[in-house]
Amino acid sequence: MAMKIYTKTGDLGTTSLIGGTKVSKAHIRIETYGTVDELNSWIGLVADQVDHKHSKKILKEIQDRLFTIGSSLACDPEKVSKMKIPDLEETDIELLEKEIDSMNEKIPPMKSFVLPGGHVAVSSTHVARCVCRRCERLCVTLREQNVIPEPLVIKYLNRLSDYLFVLARFLSHRLKVKEIPWKPRV
16 A cells, blocks of 8 residues: 555644654744755756756766755754764765866856856756755854754855856856846946
8 A cells, every 4th residue: 555645744834853853834944954855856957957967967966965964954953863864075065166167167267247047957057056045044044043954064055056056157058058148237
């Protein structure tokens, strides 16, 4: 018999952290890991639009790391979980930096700010970047409220948003789509 997807346990606006503690669905921790899940979905959409095998592989790695971050944020720090949750590692950040550097070597230098657009893959990557920045801001809010996420989480999200910005530029270059420079009205 298939397991039912609905449990009805959250019908009154609460949910459980890993460890069993009930919290409001409006709790900043739930907002944060929900936003990580949203980012993961955007990364999946970007990966579906990319024709570059290596970038697809890196995006799948990123999705795995985002599940790691979401799991870490969903754990009740007051209770020991029986489930082993993987940790981020400094090498995860180094991978993003290596990828940023590699793509930067293949694209022209920026001469102005660029507007998101020109191709659906480019625009989707910029949306993912913006959601990533929101994740980062929410994690900083958690830290400021002494609900401290794993220290590498904020660093990883910061680097990931940089990666997504460069990936958007790289995709523009690969797709031969002209970047749209921002021309401020003065």
